[in-house]
Amino acid sequence: MELSEVFYTKFSGAYNEFKLEANGQAPFINKWREEGYQRLLLDGIPHKQLEDWKYSDLNKVLDPAFIQLLKKPTYTFRLEDIFRCDVPDLDTQSFTTLDGWYSDTENPLQVLPDGVIIGSFREAALKYPEIVEKYLGQATKTAEDGLSGMNAAFATDGMFIYIPENCVVEVPLQIIDIISAETDLLVNRRNLFVGGKNSVANVVVCDHSLTFQKSFTNSFTEVFTENGAVFNMTMIQNSSNNTSRNSSVFVSQKGRSTATINTISLHGGFIRNNIHVALEGEFAESNLHGLYLGDRNQHVDNFTIVNHKVPDCLSNQKYKGILDDQARGVFTGRVVVSRDAQRTNAFQANNNILLKDTAHVDSKPQLEIYADDVRCSHGATVGQLDTEALFYLRSRGINEKEARMMLMFSFAAEVVDKITVPALKLRITDMVEKRLRGELSRCNHCAINCC
Amino acid sequence: MLKIKDLRVSINNKEILKGISLNVNKGEVHAIMGPNGSGKSTLASVLAGRDIYEITAGTVEYNGKDLLDQAPDVRAKEGIFLGFQYPVEIPGVNMMTFMRTAVNEIRTHRGLEPLSAKAFLALSEERKTLVEIGSRFDGRSVNEGFSGGEKKRNEIYQMAMLEPTLAILDETDSGLDIDALKVVANGVNKLRKPENATIVITHYQRLLDFIIPDFVHVLYNGKIVKSGGKELALELEIRGYDWIKKEQGEN
Numbered sequence: 001m002e003l004s005e006v007f008y009t010k011f012s013g014a015y016n017e018f019k020l021e022a023n024g025q026a027p028f029i030n031k032w033r034e035e036g037y038q039r040l041l042l043d044g045i046p047h048k049q050l051e052d053w054k055y056s057d058l059n060k061v062l063d064p065a066f067i068q069l070l071k072k073p074t075y076t077f078r079l080e081d082i083f084r085c086d087v088p089d090l091d092t093q094s095f096t097t098l099d100g101w102y103s104d105t106e107n108p109l110q111v112l113p114d115g116v117i118i119g120s121f122r123e124a125a126l127k128y129p130e131i132v133e134k135y136l137g138q139a140t141k142t143a144e145d146g147l148s149g150m151n152a153a154f155a156t157d158g159m160f161i162y163i164p165e166n167c168v169v170e171v172p173l174q175i176i177d178i179i180s181a182e183t184d185l186l187v188n189r190r191n192l193f194v195g196g197k198n199s200v201a202n203v204v205v206c207d208h209s210l211t212f213q214k215s216f217t218n219s220f221t222e223v224f225t226e227n228g229a230v231f232n233m234t235m236i237q238n239s240s241n242n243t244s245r246n247s248s249v250f251v252s253q254k255g256r257s258t259a260t261i262n263t264i265s266l267h268g269g270f271i272r273n274n275i276h277v278a279l280e281g282e283f284a285e286s287n288l289h290g291l292y293l294g295d296r297n298q299h300v301d302n303f304t305i306v307n308h309k310v311p312d313c314l315s316n317q318k319y320k321g322i323l324d325d326q327a328r329g330v331f332t333g334r335v336v337v338s339r340d341a342q343r344t345n346a347f348q349a350n351n352n353i354l355l356k357d358t359a360h361v362d363s364k365p366q367l368e369i370y371a372d373d374v375r376c377s378h379g380a381t382v383g384q385l386d387t388e389a390l391f392y393l394r395s396r397g398i399n400e401k402e403a404r405m406m407l408m409f410s411f412a413a414e415v416v417d418k419i420t421v422p423a424l425k426l427r428i429t430d431m432v433e434k435r436l437r438g439e440l441s442r443c444n445h446c447a448i449n450c451c
Numbered sequence: 452m453l454k455i456k457d458l459r460v461s462i463n464n465k466e467i468l469k470g471i472s473l474n475v476n477k478g479e480v481h482a483i484m485g486p487n488g489s490g491k492s493t494l495a496s497v498l499a500g501r502d503i504y505e506i507t508a509g510t511v512e513y514n515g516k517d518l519l520d521q522a523p524d525v526r527a528k529e530g531i532f533l534g535f536q537y538p539v540e541i542p543g544v545n546m547m548t549f550m551r552t553a554v555n556e557i558r559t560h561r562g563l564e565p566l567s568a569k570a571f572l573a574l575s576e577e578r579k580t581l582v583e584i585g586s587r588f589d590g591r592s593v594n595e596g597f598s599g600g601e602k603k604r605n606e607i608y609q610m611a612m613l614e615p616t617l618a619i620l621d622e623t624d625s626g627l628d629i630d631a632l633k634v635v636a637n638g639v640n641k642l643r644k645p646e647n648a649t650i651v652i653t654h655y656q657r658l659l660d661f662i663i664p665d666f667v668h669v670l671y672n673g674k675i676v677k678s679g680g681k682e683l684a685l686e687l688e689i690r691g692y693d694w695i696k697k698e699q700g701e702n
């Protein structure tokens with residue numbers, strides 16, 4: 001469906017201004033943007049009549065009024081003053097984006113001592129065009145639509161990470177994405193992460209919001225793992241319930257590489273997470289783990305596609321959700337095993353607990369298997385807290401609230417336990433516990449009000 | 452200590468307990484026996500506060516207070532302990548975290564300081580020796596993957612930790628080999644105090660060789676149809692329940 005009139009007026013105005021701004025960017029970037037823009041005009045914003053968007057209505061949350069030219073903002077505060085992420089023992093190297101812009105203007109792109117290149121995506125396209133051009137759009141091209149088009153056309157900036165061959169990055173790389181809008185806002189952010197041959201890296205992405213302004217973030221991330229690379233990414237979604245987001249992660253994996261994506265959704269009004277994995281090389285392994293805790297009117301939709309294109313790959317998906325009040329959860333997990341992908345192992349599970357009967361979840365596993373030698377399993381459950389277990393705990397003197405907490409927490413722990421960096425696991429354990437207790441899940445010394 | 456008067460209990464409109472009366476005084480051990488499905492576990496669950504049952508008539512008084520309007524955790528804090536016939540597996544809830552939370556909630560209720568991690572461990576070690584479980588449960592989830600016998604030992608370990616006033620043990624002997632039975636019975640006996648009472652539900656005389664009851668009751672079809680001393684258990688062992696069923700049929 002074409003872009004509607006009201007969106008067209010807004011977007012075309014912004015795009016013309018944006019093009020002027022965009023002078024000085026690499027020619028291949030400008031070409032890529034133009035293609036994206038044309039795609040946006042052609043396809044428009046995904047709507048509810050599309051099967052893949054049946055449960056999540058973007059038109060309810062993406063207001064044309066959000067669309068404006070996003071110049072690099074000048075901030076009146078010092079980041080260090082308001083944001084102190086005191087992740088205990090989590091000795092990370094942190095990098096921040098503000099409203100889609102890389103925040104460190106003085107030092108937009110760094111080469112760390114171990115050779116890792118990290119910083120502004122925009123800057124990387126200028127400094128390392130041979131890398132960016134090689135990868136950019138290669139993973140997303142399998143599923144271009146109006147959203148990916150919008151992202152290409154309007155992406156202000158984002159993160160670029162390049163892990164060189166054989167490089168083992170000791171400390172996690174932490175990316176803090178902040179929405180600090182003083183007006184309602186549409187943010188398009190583009191990330192490009194490359195794990196070179198036999199490299200190992202852990203990336204943590206934390207989403208926060210500083211204000212209670214309405215916003216829509218359209219974030220696209222491409223992850224490439226070369227042969228033998230190990231790439232773990234944990235995304236923590238913890239923005240105010242006035243924020244909405246589409247987060248699309250496209251993973252393209254070469255042989256014997258492992259990519260693990262953990263998605264922890266704590267706060268945020270409307271969240272749609274798309275993860276597309278293409279297993280392109282034999283013996284590649286994909287792990288997708290998700291935990292979503294929703295209450296009030298939160299809407300969390302996880303949509304995954306794992307594409308087994310070649311033989312001997314393994315994929316694991318584990319998504320769990322606890323929904324309270326009027327919260328709405330969606331899980332759609334598509335596993336495609338192509339004709340040649342013999343000896344595929346593909347596992348998928350989605351388990352949900354509804355705390356009130358006003359909460360709702362739709363769970364849809366979809367298997368498309370064209371090979372014959374395949375081990376595949378999938379299962380979806382929706383239930384309440386186990387009343388027998390609850391009684392057992394209470395019969396030992398544990399009050400109802402605490403007993404429920406223990407059960408919810410143990411349910412969530414199965415996902416949190418998949419996080420392999422011990423300090424990060426501890427930190428997320430703490431955040432999940434606070435979230436379940438209805439406390440603010442933020443770091444102790446942080447001034448950010450996420451929820 | 453416990454006064455049950457004409458207790459009637461239904462589930463899904465089916466009456467299971469049809470007027471039970473029973474008095475338990477401190478220091479006493481009562482054994483409840485009876486054929487399968489007669490309502491023994493139902494009685495135990497109702498006393499512990501399981502809320503799936505409908506109480507249609509009768510009263511239960513515990514230490515002078517109405518028991519039936521108390522939440523299960525309050526009952527536990529007030530000293531009631533149920534050793535489950537089928538202990539529930541709770542994946543993801545660490546056994547020791549669970550026990551420490553329980554012990555400290557109960558201590559707080561009794562006006563005692565919560566135990567530090569260290570003090571808790573020391574107490575736990577001491578009580579574990581009572582049921583000879585060593586470190587088998589450490590680092591594991593509550594009952595998850597425990598063998599039948601281990602689950603029963605775990606119930607007694609928990610009882611030892613919580614120091615109840617009234618312990619209700621529902622077939623704690625079933626599934627135990629003879630050595631384990633002795634260990635469990637020994638544990639129960641060591642925990643007996645003049646101010647406490649115990650209700651043991653069992654099918655077998657052999658447990659009662661170790662835990663000697665003051666009274667034996669036969670529960671049949673939702674009613675206590677016979678009460679006596681420990682010799683009643685022996686008689687049941689020899690003659691089975693047929694004569695009781697017959698007697699009841701005649702009435």
Ligand SMILES: Nc1ncnc2c1ncn2[C@@H]1O[C@H](COP(=O)(O)OP(=O)(O)OP(=O)(O)O)[C@@H](O)[C@H]1O
Binds near residue numbers: 462467487488503
């Ligand atoms: N949740 C339930 N729903 C329906 N019927 C139930 C339920 N719980 C118990 N009953 C019924 O109540 C009756 C008594 O059950 P109960 O478990 O109390 O027997 P019991 O004396 O403990 O038997 P056993 O010796 O086999 O342990 C049985 O007929 C049982 O089927």
Ligand SMILES: [Mg+2]
Binds near residue numbers: 491536622
């Ligand atoms: Mg029973």
